[in-house]
Amino acid sequence: MDRGLNTRCLHLEETEGTVNxxxxxxxxxxxxATYAHPEVGQSTGYDYSRLQNPTKEHLEKIVAGLEGGTDALALSSGMAAITLLMEIFKPGDHLIVxxxxxxxxxxxxxNVSxxxxxxxxxxxxSNDNVENYIKESTKAIYIETPTNPMMNVSDIQKLAEISKKNNLLLIVDNTFLSPYFQNPLKLGADVVIHSGTKFLGGHNDTLAGFIVTDREDISEKLRFLIKTTGAGLAPFDSWLILRGIKTLGIRMERAQKNAILLADWLKEQSIVTKVIYPGLPEHPGYEIIKKQARGFGSMITFNVDTKEHALAILKKVRMIKFAESLGGVETLITYPTTQTHADVPEEIREKNGITACTLRLSTGIEDGEDLIAELETVFKNIDETD
Structure with a gap:
C-alpha cells in the first residue's frame, strides 16, 4: 500500500532504518563543492557537487516520489529547468505549445530556443484540435494546466493519447497545482516541469526548478545535460525546498480554501467583470480538472471594469502584496501586463485574454476573512474616489 502524500512529503521510505x-x-x-576519495578507483558515491550532492539528491528523490516519477532533477530555477529540457531537442524539431x-x-x-x-x-x-498542428518534424506537446494566467484547463489524458499515437513527448508544467493536487505522469505525460520557487518551496525565499520523468531514456539525456551545463540546485537551496515540501499539503489545502472563498466573493463585486477560477462550476474546464486532479489550486485571475481601477487596486493593497510570484504563504497580487507577460506582444496578450484590466491573485494561508476585509476596503476606497 502506497503511503499518503503528506507522509511522502516528510519521509523517504528507502532511507528509513539507516543510521546515516x-x-x-x-x-x-x-x-x-568536492569530495575526498579513499584511493584511485574508489569513491564515496559523490565526486563533485555539480554532478551530485547528498542534499540535492535527497530532494530529487522526494519530488520524484511525489510525482510518481523514477527520476527528478533539481535545478537553479524553473526557467533553468525549461532551458535544460529544450536541450534534448535539435535544430529542425517542432513543438506544439x-x-x-x-x-x-x-x-x-x-528568443533562445x-x-x-x-x-x-x-x-x-484546451480547445483546439491539437492533431491538426502535428507535422513530420513535431517532437512534443508542451502545456501548462491550469495555464498562467488565464486558467485554461487541458485534458492531460487526451493529450497523452494523441502524443503516444504520434510518437511525441507530452510535457506538462505542473507548477500551478503541484504534485499534491495533480500528477501528470500518472495520466500519461512523459515529463513534468515545476518552478520549485512556487508551491514546493512555498515561502518566497528561494529559487528552484524541477524536471521529473518516468522514462529512463529521457532521464539519461537530462543527467548528462545537467552535469555538462552546471545548472543544478545548490545544497542550501535544496534544503530550503526540502523544508518547504514538509508542509506542502497543509499549505495547499489552506490556500485553496481561501481561493474558493475569494473567488465566490469577487463574483459579487460590482467593480469585477470576470472571475476565472477552475474551482467554479461555471469554469469551462471544471469537469476536466475534477477528473484529473485532486483539487483546484489557489490561483485566481479576475478582470475589473477599467485599467484605472486595476492600477488603483495594486497601489492600495497593503497586507496583500503587489509582487511577481505565486505559491507562497503570503497572498500576492500580480499585474500580468507589466510583470509576468510584459515580454509577450500586446496583440498576443489580448488574443489570450490578458488585458490592462486583468489581475492575478495567488492566495496564501492568511485568515480568509482578513483577505476579504482588505479587498473590501480597497474596493470601497476606489468607489469613493470615482
Missing amino acids: NYGAISFPIYQT EADLYGGSIRLFD SKNGIDFSYVDC
Whole structure:
C-alpha cells in the first residue's frame, strides 16, 4: 500500500532504518563543492557537487516520489529547468505549445530556443484540435494546466493519447497545482516541469526548478545535460525546498480554501467583470480538472471594469502584496501586463485574454476573512474616489 502524500512529503521510505547522518531529523546540508576519495578507483558515491550532492539528491528523490516519477532533477530555477529540457531537442524539431503560457517560457522559446533552430506553434490546447498542428518534424506537446494566467484547463489524458499515437513527448508544467493536487505522469505525460520557487518551496525565499520523468531514456539525456551545463540546485537551496515540501499539503489545502472563498466573493463585486477560477462550476474546464486532479489550486485571475481601477487596486493593497510570484504563504497580487507577460506582444496578450484590466491573485494561508476585509476596503476606497 502506497503511503499518503503528506507522509511522502516528510519521509523517504528507502532511507528509513539507516543510521546515516547521525540520526538528524532535518536532512543535513552538505555544503561542499568536492569530495575526498579513499584511493584511485574508489569513491564515496559523490565526486563533485555539480554532478551530485547528498542534499540535492535527497530532494530529487522526494519530488520524484511525489510525482510518481523514477527520476527528478533539481535545478537553479524553473526557467533553468525549461532551458535544460529544450536541450534534448535539435535544430529542425517542432513543438506544439499551449498559447497561454507563463511569459518567461514564451520569451525563452521565441528568443533562445528558436535561435537554436527549434520551431514552435502556439495552440489553445484546451480547445483546439491539437492533431491538426502535428507535422513530420513535431517532437512534443508542451502545456501548462491550469495555464498562467488565464486558467485554461487541458485534458492531460487526451493529450497523452494523441502524443503516444504520434510518437511525441507530452510535457506538462505542473507548477500551478503541484504534485499534491495533480500528477501528470500518472495520466500519461512523459515529463513534468515545476518552478520549485512556487508551491514546493512555498515561502518566497528561494529559487528552484524541477524536471521529473518516468522514462529512463529521457532521464539519461537530462543527467548528462545537467552535469555538462552546471545548472543544478545548490545544497542550501535544496534544503530550503526540502523544508518547504514538509508542509506542502497543509499549505495547499489552506490556500485553496481561501481561493474558493475569494473567488465566490469577487463574483459579487460590482467593480469585477470576470472571475476565472477552475474551482467554479461555471469554469469551462471544471469537469476536466475534477477528473484529473485532486483539487483546484489557489490561483485566481479576475478582470475589473477599467485599467484605472486595476492600477488603483495594486497601489492600495497593503497586507496583500503587489509582487511577481505565486505559491507562497503570503497572498500576492500580480499585474500580468507589466510583470509576468510584459515580454509577450500586446496583440498576443489580448488574443489570450490578458488585458490592462486583468489581475492575478495567488492566495496564501492568511485568515480568509482578513483577505476579504482588505479587498473590501480597497474596493470601497476606489468607489469613493470615482
